Structure formats: structure tokens, C-alpha cells
Amino acid sequence: MSLELKVKKTIEKEQLLQQDDHLLIAVSGGVDSMALLHYFVKTKDQWGITVEAVHVDHMLRGEASAEDRAFVQKYCDEYGIYLYAKAIPIPEIMALENGNTQLICRRERYQYFKEIMEKTNASKLVTAHHADDQLESVLMALTKNATINGMQGIRSQRIFEGKTLIRPFLTVTKSEIREYLLKQGLDHREDASNYKDTYVRNRFRHHVVPLLEAENPRVTEQVTHFTKQLQEDDAYLMNLAEDVFSRIVKRIDENTYSMEIKAHQLEPLALQRRLILILLNYLYKDSNTIQSYALLTSITKLFDTTAGYAEVHLPENFIAVRRYGKFTIQKKETIEGQASPEKKIISTANGWTTLTNGERLCVVELPDLSSIMLTDTAQLFYFNASKLKLPLYVRARKEGDRMLLKGMDRPKRLSRLFIDEKIPLNERNSWPLLISQSEEVVAVIGVRMGMLFSTSPQPNDDTVLIVD
Incomplete structure (x- = not known):
């Protein structure tokens, strides 16, 4: 199957293009991106789309980088394609940041792509990632962390800055791309850094992939099917x-x-x-x-x-x-940095109250409980409203706070309770406490409930506290 037919099937199956799309094609001058650009130059009327190109000179290879830009510009002039191009001083940025060269290049390159997409209102950014890139990405993910996301490799499309990034070449191999460009009678630029083993991807490309292809010449195709599944x-x-x-x-x-x-x-x-x-x-x-x-x-x-x-x-x-x-x-x-939460009223009329630790509280009269939508995680605590002196409030801890617990004759100091319950020191002063109108602490939300609450209704209970 020819490259043109493979790409056409991919575009149609994945719905990568729509009528009147404005494509911004990323072109380095290498074999992959030149083939990508030429494919869309030839088929833009067929798809009913507008095509423009974008090029970044990373200024890493001196005169050779500048010649890449000139090469792409010459092609675009010949075929009537507008080219947006920019030289970005990556060496200077690296000197300031002392970071990873490839990551810095990618960040700066895609930042420029974003600027041009906004300027031109292009609907889609198009890159020349292909099946060999997919194989290399899966192998790298397998040796690095082997997460579910990583093993899925490169996707044919994804969201990019509110627009869409598409990769129509993802089902075609590097050799098919070279063959296509050769048949079209077109040239391309070679980046000398692609032959160095400095980068991880290059080491996989030069040493690991050839071994796999020797075992199975169709390994790239099989990995493409695997990632899609x-x-x-x-x-x-x-x-x-x-x-x-x-x-x-x-x-x-x-x-x-x-x-x-x-x-x-x-x-x-x-x-x-x-x-x-x-x-x-x-x-x-x-x-x-x-x-x-x-x-x-x-x-x-x-x-x-x-x-x-x-x-x-x-x-x-x-x-x-x-x-x-x-x-x-x-x-x-x-x-x-949490300040002590303000004193919040929790009454039968106020509905749900969300606390600083994420808990939600609601107080309802027992007959009204059936009207409340409860989650699977909701906890119910029954009590007699006259004994707790409604309304209830929520506030942070004060010096000397105590709470009476079931089975105890005397109230327990909250400072000791927090220690016993292993509440982190930096959270104790902001931990939400439930207090009665008489300023008595009746519950430490999410930790312990006071003696007046029961997890099942008692004969005189008429109200329910819901903690969710």
C-alpha cells in the first residue's frame, strides 16, 4: 500500500481533518517533515484545507541551521506556501538555565508554534511523527517507567493550546517516507545530531530497533497496532x-x-x-x-x-x-498557612456546610432524613437537640478546650486527644470542632464524636448530624 493511501485511510479513520481546516505544518527540513509538507501541498484541494508552514532554527549547528531554514523557504516559495520562521538562541537559554537541551528545544519550539497558531487562527498543528517514532517511544517508556500512559505511545491527535495537534504519518514507516520523497523527486536536509548516540532516542534507533527488526521485519507495524488497541x-x-x-x-x-x-x-x-x-x-x-x-x-x-x-x-x-x-x-x-476557620453556624435550615478539611456537615430533624440524598460515605450521628442546645457551630481549637467522651467521667483535653489520635502538629490549630451554643466542644470532626452522639437512633433522639 502506498504512503498516500495509508495516510488517507488514517486521516479518514481517525477523523483528523475537517472541511476548511487551516493547517500549520511544522517543518524542520528533514525527510519526515518535507514529505509531510509535500503530501498536504499535493492534497490540500482534495481535502478542502488551507496549508501554511512553520520552521524553528534552534541555532545549535551554526551555518547548517541557517541553511535548513533557507532550504525550507526555497521549497515554500516554489510551491506557494507561506512560511513562518524564527531563530531561537537555544545555546544562550541553555547557558542561563543549564537544562536538558532537547527539553528546552521542545519547549521553545512549541511556544513559537502556539504564537503562530494564535496569530494565524490556524485550527490544527501538524507534526511528522511516524511509526518508527512510535516503536522507539514504546521501547523508551518500557525501560523508563512502563506506566499505562507511557506504553500507549504517541497518539494520532491531542489537544494543543485549545486547538488540535494531529500526526497523519503515525502509521507509515521511515523507509516508506524516504521512498515517497524519492519518488516525488524531492530533497531534504540531514541533521548531523541524528547520528550521535548522545540522546536516548538515538541509541534506541541505532542499536535496539535494528535487533528487533532482524527478528521481525514487521515489528514497527505490530507495535502500531498494539498501541492503538x-x-x-x-x-x-x-x-x-x-x-x-x-x-x-x-x-x-x-x-x-x-x-x-x-x-x-x-x-x-x-x-x-x-x-x-x-x-x-x-x-x-x-x-x-x-x-x-x-x-x-x-x-x-x-x-x-x-x-x-x-x-x-x-x-x-x-x-x-x-x-x-x-x-x-x-x-x-x-x-x-491555614488561618483558624471562622465560626460557622450549622443549623437545620442552612443545608450543607463545607469545612476546611473537606468534610461536609448537615443537621436535619429525624423525620426529614428521608428527604436527604446521602452518599455511600455519609456517616449519621443521632442526638437529642435539647441536650446539645442548638444551633451547633464550627470553630478552631482554643486553649483549654475539652470534650466529654463516652465511658469517661471527666472531659478530655483536646491537646491530649490530638496527640493520642496522631493528628499532625501543623493541623491541630485549624482542625474543625463542633461546639454547642454554650461553647461546649461536642465533636472533633473526622476524629471523635462526643458522648451525646450515637451511631444508631436512641428513644429520645430527634435530630441527625450527617458527616460526609
Whole structure:
């Protein structure tokens, strides 16, 4: 099957193009991108699209880099394609940042692509990733972290800065691309750095892939089918996980989420992992962070048990905490810098009240309980309203606070209770307490309930506190 037919089938099957699309094609001057550009130059009328090109000179190879730009410009002039081009001083940026060359190049290159897409209102960015790139990506992911996301390799399309990035060449091999360009009578530029083993991808390309191809010449094609199946299966499981996520995960604010560990444990393992991945996608933009096997594993361990307190410190100052059957993830400064919560009234008329630790409280009269929509994680505590002196309030701890617990003759100091219950020192002063109108502490929310509450209704109980 010819390259043209393969690409056409991919575009149609994956619905990569729509009528009147404005394509911005990333062109380095190498064999892959020149073939990509030429394919769309030849077929743009067939697809009913507009085609423009974009080129970045990273200024890493002196005169050779400048010649790449001139080469691409000559082609575009000959075929009537407008070219947006920019020289970015990567060596200077590297000297300032002392970072990874490839990562800096990619960041700066895609930042320029974003600028041009906004300037031209292009609908899609097009890159020349192909089947050989897919094979190399899977091999690299396998040796690096082997996460579900990593093993799915490169996708044929993804969201890019509110627009779409497409890869129409993902089912064709490097050799097919070279053959196509040769038949078209076109030249290309060779980047000398592609032959060096300095970069990980080059080492796989030069040494690992040839061994696999010697065992099976169609290994690239088979990996393409493999990644596609993984992507389809994962899409289905992620849809299931999204439904579960919306049901059991509470979003307190943009940096704070919580869930009951038992609810997480009840889900199949395949969905448990994906629930954490969804959470990481909300918190982080960097794909390397989201796909980190070490990060995923460390968070997963918090769900092994509901007992005790444990925490995991995460990138960008986040912290994941297991505490008394609940998992919470939030910014550390949110915890450490919390001011004491204002005094909040909890009455039978105010509906749900959300606390600083993510808990929700609601007080209802017993006859009205049936009208409340309860989640699987909701806890019910029954009491007699006359004994607790409604309304109830929530506030932070004060010096000398005590609470009377069942089975005790004297109230227990909260400072001692926090120690016994292993509440972290930096959270004790902001921990929400439930108090009566007479300023008596009647519950430490999420830790211990006072003696006037029961988990089953007693003869004189007329009111229910719902903790969720």
C-alpha cells in the first residue's frame, strides 16, 4: 500500500481533518517533515484545507541551521506556501538555565508554534511523527517507567493550546517516507545530531530497533497496532473511571481533593490506578510528572489500608495524606498557612456546610432524613437537640478546650486527644470542632464524636448530624 493511501485511510479513520481546516505544518527540513509538507501541498484541494508552514532554527549547528531554514523557504516559495520562521538562541537559554537541551528545544519550539497558531487562527498543528517514532517511544517508556500512559505511545491527535495537534504519518514507516520523497523527486536536509548516540532516542534507533527488526521485519507495524488497541481499551476504562471519580472524589478547590479510602478500595484495580491518574491530570500540566511510575506507586500505597496517618510529599509543593480512612491531596502551604476557620453556624435550615478539611456537615430533624440524598460515605450521628442546645457551630481549637467522651467521667483535653489520635502538629490549630451554643466542644470532626452522639437512633433522639 502506498504512503498516500495509508495516510488517507488514517486521516479518514481517525477523523483528523475537517472541511476548511487551516493547517500549520511544522517543518524542520528533514525527510519526515518535507514529505509531510509535500503530501498536504499535493492534497490540500482534495481535502478542502488551507496549508501554511512553520520552521524553528534552534541555532545549535551554526551555518547548517541557517541553511535548513533557507532550504525550507526555497521549497515554500516554489510551491506557494507561506512560511513562518524564527531563530531561537537555544545555546544562550541553555547557558542561563543549564537544562536538558532537547527539553528546552521542545519547549521553545512549541511556544513559537502556539504564537503562530494564535496569530494565524490556524485550527490544527501538524507534526511528522511516524511509526518508527512510535516503536522507539514504546521501547523508551518500557525501560523508563512502563506506566499505562507511557506504553500507549504517541497518539494520532491531542489537544494543543485549545486547538488540535494531529500526526497523519503515525502509521507509515521511515523507509516508506524516504521512498515517497524519492519518488516525488524531492530533497531534504540531514541533521548531523541524528547520528550521535548522545540522546536516548538515538541509541534506541541505532542499536535496539535494528535487533528487533532482524527478528521481525514487521515489528514497527505490530507495535502500531498494539498501541492503538491500548489507547482504545484505556479510553473505555478512563470513561468508567471518570464516572467513579465524579461520584467518590470531592473537589474542595482547584488544589484540594479528597476521597474515602474504602470507596477507592471497592473499585477494580484498573479503575483505582486511573482514579489517581485523573487526579494527577487535574493537578499537573507536565506529562512526565503525570506519567511518573514512582509518583503513581507512592500515592497508591496510601490506599493499602484505612488505618493510621501517612503522607507523601509530591512535586510542586503538593502533599497526599491518609488520615483515619480518608485520602486528601492539597498544597502544603494551604495546610501550613491555614488561618483558624471562622465560626460557622450549622443549623437545620442552612443545608450543607463545607469545612476546611473537606468534610461536609448537615443537621436535619429525624423525620426529614428521608428527604436527604446521602452518599455511600455519609456517616449519621443521632442526638437529642435539647441536650446539645442548638444551633451547633464550627470553630478552631482554643486553649483549654475539652470534650466529654463516652465511658469517661471527666472531659478530655483536646491537646491530649490530638496527640493520642496522631493528628499532625501543623493541623491541630485549624482542625474543625463542633461546639454547642454554650461553647461546649461536642465533636472533633473526622476524629471523635462526643458522648451525646450515637451511631444508631436512641428513644429520645430527634435530630441527625450527617458527616460526609
